[in-house]
Amino acid sequence: MKGKPFYNEISEAVKQFFNQQFKIDLSENLFIFLEIVAWIAILFILDFLLRAIILPALKKITNLTENDWMKFLYRNKVFVSTIHLIPISFALNVNLFLFRGDSNIFYVVQKITELIALIVFTQLIFRAINTIIDIYNKENSYTTVGVRTFGQMLKFIITFFTVISGIMILFTVDQNTIITVLGALTAAILLIFRDAIFGFVSGLQISYSRIVKVGDWITISKGDIEGTVREININLVKIEKFDKSIATVPTVDLVSSQVTNHMAMLATGTRQIKRSISFNVNSFRFCDEEMLNQFQDITLIKDYIKQKREEISLYNQSIENSEIGINGRNLTNIGVFRIYVEFYLKKLDTVSKNDPIIVKQLAVTTAGMPLEIGCFTNSASNLEFERIQSDIFDHLLTACRKFDLEIMQSTLLSEIKNYN
8 A cells, every 4th residue: 555646545445336337347548538538627617616615706896996907807808817826836736636646647638737827818918908908098198109009019929929839749849949949939939920910110209299099080191091089009000981981091190191180179169170262363354433422332342342442542642643553542343352352261160269360372274273262260170160161162152243353264164155
């Protein structure tokens, strides 16, 4: 009895019991197989009991606490992975006691247990990283982008070393041999992880420079993409366009191309209108008395016309042949219309009075002379902005006819009337 371990005595007793009671002669291989199956079942039962006891208690604590860390740790199943490690650790310590009678069986069982422990431990780290990312996602700050890309890069690195560790466990490869092989394959490894490295560096630049975050409305010049950022990960950025389609661009594009972030504009509650109307230069003329009388009936510019008529009349008294328009000072229909546009915009409640209102002429082209209207609306909302902008230009495009101005287009309105 001195040289026979307690476990071997139990094994022989079990074999004898089956032989006497059930007339079953358990061979050595069959007994070892049943032994392994029973051991696995015991570990599963232990894991089930631990989860059944610990998880409900943790759930109650999570529901009672206001701590976000506890909630996200529970939601991402970090506690579940931690519980899995308890029976696995127990198995790693007990395997030697159970299977020391057969070195080959112990070797296989121990290697499989170590591999499972490696996988579960890696899963635990991944879930912890997901928890940290979720915490920062809730804050939705520029730091979130850096944390997310750093976490994803960390997952790549951990996965790589997990595979290497798994190979070392299964094939008992020497650590120095692995390092030597990796050194020889450095170029290939860098090529494999090239996109991940570029995305990681870009994510850190985005976070540090505060270029963009999830939820921002941006425009990317490369590809002419405009929409709301829905996700930024180590490789791709998902942008929901206004037609509800999803555009994906490499993360590095947020750093290497021109990106316009519209959130600063939205924060002010205003949005710029910058659009032009092109007029036919042939419709420009000096204003005669009849035209000025008509313009003076327009309420917005009534005082302006009256003041200018007095100034021009006084000035032209000293000008020879002032009745010829080009000799003296005179108003033009395009100039009066420009003043009308300024007064019209200043009157509107939907246009910001705290921001500049600029109406200016642009260089004459073959398409006519553009009159550019620049102002800011009191609303940055897309729907409200488009409504205000449309109302303004509906009015101006119609009002310009009162000033005998023609809009430039492929076929003039007057020509269409002549055809009719």
